[in-house]
Amino acid sequence: MLDTTMFFTILIGVLIAGLAGWLIFLQRKAKATEKFANNQYSGLQLQAYERLTVLADRIALPNLISRSNISGTTAREMQEFLIKQIREEFEYNISQQIYVSPDAWKSLKNLKDQNLLIINQTARSLPENASGIELNKSILHLLMNDSKNDLHNIVSEVLSYEAKKLM
Secondary structure, eight states, X not given: OHHHHHHHHHHHHHHHHHHHXXXXXXHHHHHHHHHHHHHHHHHHHHHHHHHHHHHHHHHSHHHHHHHOOOTTOBHHHHHHHHHHHHHHHHHHTGGGGGGSOHHHHHHHHHXXXXXXXXXXXXXXXXXXXXXXXXXXXXXXXXHHHOGGGOHHHHHXXXXXXXXXXXX
């Protein structure tokens, strides 16, 4: 009788120890999986900040104008071209907003809106027969004379700061 009681006691002890070991194993596996998922998400966030920094640089008016200084266009044609380029760049990267902070995304939207406003207002201030080159010169002149219009540098700094917080 004593042998069977001891046998069942040892058997129950082994089963409890095995179950406890199995639970510890599952818990560690879940933590490792969660850590891996967090690292992957953090990597996606960093990639999003990188892409949005490139977006801010690409839609910065001086950079956009230097890439698209097309001769022989009217101011109206250049206006439409610049607006189209900004919208396409922005729409191409719109999915990145799910990986960045609302403030970072809002700053990019503000940059886009400000640039569209500058282009449209500058184009309206020119005579009907103005050339695309005149529009580009007027935009660049406005940007050089008013530092408030240098929003792309501020947006780039915000994106860089937030990306560094993830590292």
